[in-house]
Amino acid sequence: MPGRKARATQEFSVAAPRANIFRRALQREFAHAAAAVFVALFAILLTTVLIRMLGDAAGGRVPSDAVLGLIGFGALARLPIVLSLTLFIAVLMSLSRSYKDSEMVVWFASGVPLTAWIRPVLRFAVPFALVIAAATLYLAPWAEQMNVEYRNRLESRDDSSRVAPGVFRESAGASRVFFVEVGAGADGKVRNVFISSEEPGREGVIVSAEGSVLVDEDGDRYVVLEQGRRYEGKPGTTEYRVMEFERYSVLVEQREAASQATRSRAMSTAALIDSGERHHLAELIGRIGAPISALLLALLAIPLSFVNPRAGRTNNLIVAVLTFLIYSNAISICQAWVSRGRLSVELGLLLPHLVVALALGLLFYHRLAVSPFWRARA
Numbered sequence: 001m002p003g004r005k006a007r008a009t010q011e012f013s014v015a016a017p018r019a020n021i022f023r024r025a026l027q028r029e030f031a032h033a034a035a036a037v038f039v040a041l042f043a044i045l046l047t048t049v050l051i052r053m054l055g056d057a058a059g060g061r062v063p064s065d066a067v068l069g070l071i072g073f074g075a076l077a078r079l080p081i082v083l084s085l086t087l088f089i090a091v092l093m094s095l096s097r098s099y100k101d102s103e104m105v106v107w108f109a110s111g112v113p114l115t116a117w118i119r120p121v122l123r124f125a126v127p128f129a130l131v132i133a134a135a136t137l138y139l140a141p142w143a144e145q146m147n148v149e150y151r152n153r154l155e156s157r158d159d160s161s162r163v164a165p166g167v168f169r170e171s172a173g174a175s176r177v178f179f180v181e182v183g184a185g186a187d188g189k190v191r192n193v194f195i196s197s198e199e200p201g202r203e204g205v206i207v208s209a210e211g212s213v214l215v216d217e218d219g220d221r222y223v224v225l226e227q228g229r230r231y232e233g234k235p236g237t238t239e240y241r242v243m244e245f246e247r248y249s250v251l252v253e254q255r256e257a258a259s260q261a262t263r264s265r266a267m268s269t270a271a272l273i274d275s276g277e278r279h280h281l282a283e284l285i286g287r288i289g290a291p292i293s294a295l296l297l298a299l300l301a302i303p304l305s306f307v308n309p310r311a312g313r314t315n316n317l318i319v320a321v322l323t324f325l326i327y328s329n330a331i332s333i334c335q336a337w338v339s340r341g342r343l344s345v346e347l348g349l350l351l352p353h354l355v356v357a358l359a360l361g362l363l364f365y366h367r368l369a370v371s372p373f374w375r376a377r378a
Contacts, residue, residue, distance in 0.1 A: 026094070026120040034090035034128075041082045042075070049074040069150055076143035077265070080136040080290050081328075087128045088297040089320055091121055095305030096316045114367055117302045125298035133291035137269045140287075144266040165190070178223065193225055204232040206248065214249070222249045282339035285349045289331050296356045297324065303363035327356060 053067045053074075095117065168179050181192035190213070195206040208228030225248045233240030264272070264283040272284045304319060330352040337343035343351075 026117070027124060029094040029097075030090055030121075030124045033094045034086055037089045037093070038082065038086045041086055045078055045082055046071065046075055049078075066150070070147065073143045073147040073150065077140045077147065080132050080140055083128065083132045083135065084290060084294040084297065085324055087125055087132075087294050088301055088324060089317070091125070091298050092301040092305050092316055092320050095302060099306060114302070115364070118299065121298055121302060122295075125295055128298075129291040129294045132294050136287045136290040141266060141268050145268075148266050190223075193223065193228070195223070195225075202232060202234055204230060206230045208248070224249050278341060278345075279339040281345050282335040282348070285338060285345065286331060286335050288349060289353065292353050293327055293331065293356070296353060296360060297327065300356065300360050300363070303360070303367045306367065327352065330355070 049071050050067075053070050057067050165180050165182055168177055176198075177196040179194040180190045181194075182190065189210045191210050193206075193208045193211045197204045197206070206225065206228060208225035210227070211223050211225040214222045214224050226246065228245060228248060230243045230245065230248070231240060232243070264280055267275070267280065267283070269284065269287060272280045272287075275281075300323065301320070304323070305316065334343060334348040334352055338345055338348035
């Protein structure tokens, strides 16, 4: 009995430092990998938003001085997606590196089972999930709301400053081409306006020395031309008419109504709960599911991280991206079904996460069944 107690005490004294080393090593590895992945993903996000905003600014749809503000709001609105993908890839890369460098063999040989990775992964993932929850429930809706309000303020200011000089603009129906040689000056007038229109069997050209931009109550943008001419006729014939006018209005851009999804994304979480409408509840499902999916993906990275030391780690990253896309699309599909009434709110919230949790249990069972060496040693 005394010998058994001494041996148990000795094993505990050896196991405790080993567990501390194991936990500290993983936490440090996860933190370094997450920092590198987040910087890379956030840079990609900013570049994507920047390219889109610059395209809108070049087309005159967004003022050039508003690009930076819209980029900031757009990046904050998509921050939960970046954080979720960062957590998943950081855990996967760290554990894959351990397999690649044969560190896993050392841990398994010292009696650490595969399931022992669950606790340190959760210790790292839970704070991440809390940040994702705060971002998706409060920060992202605020950024979407500020984006909408900022665009509305841009629409309400003098729209003549938004006409891009030297750029051919096509109407939404591709029936008109609009060109301004000189942009709006101090008087708000544009100079040397050219408009080409096409109707069934007829074509028209309007030229004017000057004009201004007018926005009606519905937000539609018109160019009001003064002292110009309109040429209209049928191509290939001599049937042409020339009309002079003192004032002529032409629709340049029709205001696009904000989609239902955009309005839902800009609503606060409390407003979504109080609303009770199905499309608002569908948006709420996506917000609640973001931190849950982040935790499940972090745990899913444990069995998915296995890699042959003689092979590369590229396949794991491809699997990670595909898994993330499939999971995200499954949540989006459930949101759409809830919005259309094809699925109940409770089932739409739980179904994709239950499927992933089941897949997680099967993967752990498969890994432990294939290699009993990964189990805890008696």
